[in-house]
Every structure is written in structure tokens, then in C-alpha cells.
Amino acid sequence: MSSQDQQSLEREGETLLTVEGVGKRFAGLQALEDIDMTVNSGEIIGLIGPNGAGKTTLFNCISGAFPPTSGTVTLEGAVISGLPAHKVARSGLARTFQITRPLEELTVVENAMVGAHIHTRRRREARDIAMENLEFVGLADRADEQAGELTVGAQKRLELARAISTRPKILLLDEIMAGLTPQETKHMLDLFRQLRGRGTSLLIIEHDMKAIMNISDYVKVLDQGRGIAFGNPEDVVKDERVIEAYIGGFDVDA
Numbered sequence: 001m002s003s004q005d006q007q008s009l010e011r012e013g014e015t016l017l018t019v020e021g022v023g024k025r026f027a028g029l030q031a032l033e034d035i036d037m038t039v040n041s042g043e044i045i046g047l048i049g050p051n052g053a054g055k056t057t058l059f060n061c062i063s064g065a066f067p068p069t070s071g072t073v074t075l076e077g078a079v080i081s082g083l084p085a086h087k088v089a090r091s092g093l094a095r096t097f098q099i100t101r102p103l104e105e106l107t108v109v110e111n112a113m114v115g116a117h118i119h120t121r122r123r124r125e126a127r128d129i130a131m132e133n134l135e136f137v138g139l140a141d142r143a144d145e146q147a148g149e150l151t152v153g154a155q156k157r158l159e160l161a162r163a164i165s166t167r168p169k170i171l172l173l174d175e176i177m178a179g180l181t182p183q184e185t186k187h188m189l190d191l192f193r194q195l196r197g198r199g200t201s202l203l204i205i206e207h208d209m210k211a212i213m214n215i216s217d218y219v220k221v222l223d224q225g226r227g228i229a230f231g232n233p234e235d236v237v238k239d240e241r242v243i244e245a246y247i248g249g250f251d252v253d254a
């Protein structure tokens with residue numbers, strides 16, 4: 001299924017995020033060109049593509065790290081492209097980063113409070129929100145430890161707790177499952193399903209094909225800065241352009 005016929009899919013929920021004609025140019029490199037996509041409320045969308053396809057650049061354009069060179073991004077109908085990241089976050093969009101960077105000198109709960117503080121200045125209230133989300137990700141009992149002492153797997157869950165403490169309508173996750181053990185990956189996928197159950201939308205960049213095909217309602221595929229497919233996971237894995245982009249296809253049964 002190509003990106004052109006994504007409109008023909010019968011998708012549930014209201015449109016939350018709309019990416020329209022988004023392009024990004026870095027000096028001589030067209031990193032993204034004419035990207036269209038939507039994310040509805042309560043959907044999990046996987047964003048995949050070979051290395052350098054433009055996935056993180058698209059996240060950066062959506063989340064306000066930098067503005068797109070062309071096109072617009074709207075959240076619930078309001079234009080967010082061009083807004084600084086903190087304003088995008090306040091409007092209901094949170095993201096995690098490919099390289100997880102907890103503030104190591106802060107405790108686990110203080111890290112999660114950084115997310116909660118975008119809505120409240122009150123320390124007590126921020127702590128309550130943070131604790132609730134640490135409970136959700138299974139880190140409540142480590143709240144007062146230094147964040148730098150956590151394992152990679154626990155740091156990823158802390159990053160998730162920080163992001164959801166901003167109470168997002170949509171969460172952009174950049175390779176949050178990289179480096180996790182199979183058991184930790186399973187736990188993370190379970191957390192994603194629970195978030196979807198609460199009505200949060202998720203847009204997930206992930207190289208673990210088995211995990212992404214398992215969790216996503218729909219998958220968007222980028223290659224060399226362009227959108228080459230959008231559809232159900234089972235259709236996307238059979239798409240010739242996708243197989244070609246990945247040279248020989250990918251092993252989802254691995």
C-alpha cells in the first residue's frame with residue numbers, strides 16, 4: 001500500500017497530528033521531502049526506514065527542535081511547526097530522544113518532575129504526577145536513587161515516565177527499545193498498549209522490526225527523505241518499495 005492511498009484505510013479516532021508537505025533541507029542535503037501523514041487519537045504508528053531515511057529529522061520538525069523548511073504540522077488543528085519545543089510540549093506533544101540522557105545529578109523522581117513542571121510550578125503537585133508515572137513504569141521504589149545509577153533499561157523507562165509526566169496527547173518515541181533485553185522490550189510494549197488504552201497516541205521510531213510490527217496499528221515508511229508506504233503492518237512488509245528499500249526485506253520472525 002502506498003502513501004497515496006493512505007486515505008482509503010478505515011481508521012478509528014479523531015485526527016490529532018497532521019504532517020502536511022513537510023520538507024527539511026540541511027545545506028546541500030534534502031533530508032525530508034514532501035512528507036504527509038496523520039496520527040489519530042489512540043493510534044500507535046510505527047515510523048520506519050533504513051539508516052538516514054529522515055525519521056529523527058521528522059521528529060525534530062514535529063517536536064520543535066527546528067522548523068521544517070517547508071510544509072506544516074498541526075496538532076488538533078493548531079499549527080505547531082515553527083513553535084519552540086517548550087510550546088509544542090505544552091500543547092500536548094512529548095518526545096523521547098534516541099540517546100537517553102537522564103539528568104544524572106538528579107534523583108529518579110526529580111527527573112520525572114522535569115516533565116510535570118511544564119504544567120505546574122508547585123513542587124508537591126509535580127512530585128505527585130511524577131510518582132504516579134514512576135509507579136506506572138515500575139520505578140517508584142527507586143524514586144530517590146541517583147538517575148545515573150540506573151541500568152540502560154531502567155533509564156529508558158525513566159525517560160518514558162518523564163515524557164508522560166507532561167501529560168501528552170501524543171508521544172513521539174525515538175528508538176526507546178534500543179539496547180533493551182527481550183524481557184524489557186516485552187514490558188515496554190505492554191506499557192505502550194496501556195498508554196494507548198488511555199487514549200494517548202504514539203508515534204514510534206524503531207529498528208526492531210518484530211517489535212514495531214507487533215505493536216503498530218499502522219506503519220509509515222521513509223526512504224531517502226520520502227514517504228514510500230503507509231498501511232497495516234502486514235501490508236507494509238509485503239510492499240515492494242519497502243522490500244527494495246530494505247534490500248531483500250526484513251525478518252519479522254527473528
Ligand SMILES: Nc1ncnc2c1ncn2[C@@H]1O[C@H](COP(=O)(O)OP(=O)(O)OP(=O)(O)O)[C@@H](O)[C@H]1O
Nearest residue numbers: 026027029031049050051052053054055056057058
Ligand atoms: N542537523 C543536521 N545537519 C545536517 N544534516 C543532518 C542533520 N540531522 C540529520 N542530518 C542528515 O539528514 C539525513 C537524515 O538523518 P536522520 O537522522 O533523520 O535519519 P534517520 O532515519 O533517523 O536515521 P537513523 O535510523 O540512522 O537514526 C541524514 O543524511 C543525516 O546525515
